[in-house]
Amino acid sequence: MKFTLSWLKDHLETDASLDEIGKTLTSIGLEVESITDPAATLEGFITGHVKTAEKHPDADRLRLCTVDVGDKTLQIVCGAPNARAGIKVAVAVPGCIVPATGDVLKKGTVRGQESQGMMCSSRELCLGEDHDGIIELPDDTAVGIPLATALDLDPVLDISVTPNRADCLGIRGIARDLAAAGLGTLKADTPAVTAVPAAFTSGLSIIRDLPEETSTACPYFAGRLIRGVRNGESPAWLKNRLQAIGLRPISALVDVTNYLTFGWNRPLHVFDAGRVSGPLTVRMAKDGETLLALNNRMCNLDTSMVVIADAKGVQSVGGVIGGMESGCTANTTDVIIEAALFDPARIAATGRRLNIVSDARYRFERGIDPASVMEGMERATRLIMDLCGGEPGDVVTVGTVPSWQKSITLRPERVEKLVGMTVGIDRMLTLLDRLGCTPELENGVIRATPPSWRVDLEAEHDLVEEIARLHGYDSLEAIPLPRKSMPVRILSPRQKITRLVARTLASRGLHETVTWSFMSSDHAPAFGGSQDGVRLANPISADLDVMRPSILPNLIAAASRNAARGIADLGLFETGPQFQGDMPGQQKLMATGLRTGKTGPRHWDARPRTVDVFDARADALAVLEAAGVATVNLQITADAPAWYHPGRSGSLRLGPTIVATFGEIHPRVQRMMDAKGTMVGFEVFLEALPLPRNKPGKARPLLKASPFQPLERDFAFVVGKDVCADTMLRAARSADKALITAVSVFDVYEGPNVPEGQKSIALSATLQPMDRTLTDEDIDGVCRKIVAAVEKASGGTQRA
DSSP: OEEEEHHHHHHHOOOOOOOHHHHHHHTOEEEEEEOOHHHHHTTOEEEEEEEEEETTTTOOSSEEEEEEOOSSSSEEEEETTOOTTOOOOEEEOTTTTTTTTBBBBEEETTEEEEEEOOOOOOTTTSSSSSSSSSOOTTTTTTTSSSSSHHHHHOOOOEEEEEEOOOOGSHHHHHHHHHHHTTTEEEEEOOOOOOOOSBOOOOOOOEEEEEEEGGGGGGGGEEEEESSSSSOOOOHHHHHHHHHHHOOOOHHHHHHHHHHHHHSSSSSOEEEEEOOOOOEEEEEOOOOEEEBBBSSSSSOOOTSOOOOOOOSSSEEEEETTTSSSSSOTTOOOEHHHHHHEOOHHHHHHHHHHHHTOOHHHHHHHTTOTTTOOHHHHHHHHHHHHHHHHHHEEEEEEEEOOOOOOOOEEEEOHHHHHHHHOOOOHHHHHHHHHHHHHHHOOOTTEEEEEOOOOTTTTOOOOHHHHHHHHHHOGGSSSSSOOOOSSSOOOOOOOHHHHHHHHHHHHHTTTTTTTTOOOOEEETTTTTGGOOSSSBBBBBSSSSSSSEOOSSSHHHHHHHHHHHHTTTOSSSSEEEEEEEEESSSSSTOEEEEEEEEEEEEOOOOOOSOOOOOOOHHHHHHHHHHHHHHHOGGGOOOEESOOOOOOEEEEEHHHHHHHTEEEEEEEOHHHHHHHHTTTOEEEEEEEEEGGGGOOOOOOOOOOOOOOOOOOOOOEEEEEEEEEEOOOOOOHHHHHHHHHHHTEEEEEEEEEEEEEETSSEEEEEEEEEEEESSSSSSOHHHHHHHHHHHHHHHHHHHSEEEEOO
16 A cells, blocks of 8 residues: 555644654554655756757757756756757756666766766656656746755655555555554544535436345445536646556546545546446346456456446446446546445455456455445545536435444453553553544443444454554563473373384484375275275375375385385385274374385495395384383284285284284285385384383493303204294293393204204304303203203204
């Protein structure tokens, strides 16, 4: 919203400086985007008097002028067609910066003749678009004075108006807000709003043809015929005022409507009465109707748009734009003034459909003062008669003004409660009164009736905002939030474990991912979900229509996309939920990982191998160990879910509870998901893991290093093919928990010298004495215990 300082002061009596006005506007919510002072850009420019203007001796279109600038006379070469002796002009002397180009003016030579300055046009000084000739100042202009003084230039302010402050889309409303903030006094409205008596009975007919369901499209419409007008050029004061805010003067009749639109936020329209046939009808448009608008664009109308039509057809789109056919021209002698109210939502929708942004639409879609129709009509009538003459007819109205009066109750204590600002009741009453809300104090509460122009004030919190805004947000005291002496633990033990697990997997070379919590219902059954699963009511994609029963399929899809882009050797993991249903307890927190391809890049010293089930098991065990699980107590069973390879997978149990599964992805599953290459994965059920019993401390446990040499002993056993190596390892460890610190498998053999249906498994046990050196009898005793325990657990025999 642009306006000039002098235009503002037509409505506001104030001695405040331009800077003070700008700061106050921003402080009350009308943010100043820019302040342009043309006088500041014309520093050094002065007025001059052309004494002579002779033809240039070496150029037909140039003139050699002598210009009096007060203290000296300059010779200036000029090519403007209106350069002649006797006129007063705008002169730039050497050293001036030309506003239009930013160039510093210097003395020069033009066709052999010295030019000691420049006589300027409006465009060169950024004062208008006229470049056909130099500026001609009034004959009584003093010579040698600053050009800014002679032109009486006016600063232009540009403010940002929020959508709820439609009242500030008129300069009168901005002045009213500044006066309410205490920066001056609101002047009486000029020209005064008094009824202009009708000079004749016009016989103007206006019909409001709106069905009940669309009656709010135009609740009130007023029209007035003025005959005998002379539509010519607007006076200088009006043209200058419009040009200063970026509007192009068109004609007196049109300029008056623009002047009232920006001055009082009252959009109007004028029809050429001689080009209107029959009565004006306010109705809804019909499908297929068109209108050649004033912007020379053809508009295709539909039944959602309110229009003003005559016997020939649509003449304007209500609240948006008028039509060319009934527009005013230089030959217009009779006009019809339109002042109306339109539904804001309908105007906004119409403007969007037609892709038209007009000053009228911008105001109507935000809400116009419902009491401004007749005020705008009378003010427009008086201005048109003053500028164009003519005789006014009677005002014809249809419809009724919507009721806008409402009473709002404000509890004074709510101001401090909502905004933390202490404001006295007397101060509240003063501020509300300045806004025009006519407040009254009754039984400790304030009852206020907002004025018609504040359509945005609807409830108590709106009044609180107005009081805080005008009292000044700068007066709001900054109070620091209370701080506790010690930081509060914000992560639960389970959350800490989840983060530790993520760091552990990342340290093992896996990349953390965040995939969708959804997947395709076509793939869900292969991972333990049903065909319907937890189906989404409104999926974002057809192939993401159920909640995932496992994270693995999303990781498989991600690995496949990477492989298609040349990254075949990859490790991925994700910590997050998987869903077995939509009821409590059917969502599980998981740490899931996937490896694919080789264990590393090619190298001359070590050949990489294809990832296998043992890599997945190692990842799962690393997660469990990081979570504080005693992995020596785990049991490995071969009952992994169906999406793993049946012979290359397993489950990790802590007692009867499955805490993790791992294995090679089943080839059938990979074919279904179009995934190539070997893939191994693991799934750890984080919520199934026991929480640490002791609070973890920062200190590491005491190192208990033995001064005695550890011993290793090897054993080989012949057992059945169905015997699990984990059973033998657990039995060997349990033989003497005090001395045996580690047991591992170092060989598995099937073939000659081993009976059919059996296999040979070789174990290595580490003995670590803590208090003395072991004797041969001690070592033999422990070995016998190991052999006995393993033979009992596996049903096998020690191999000779």
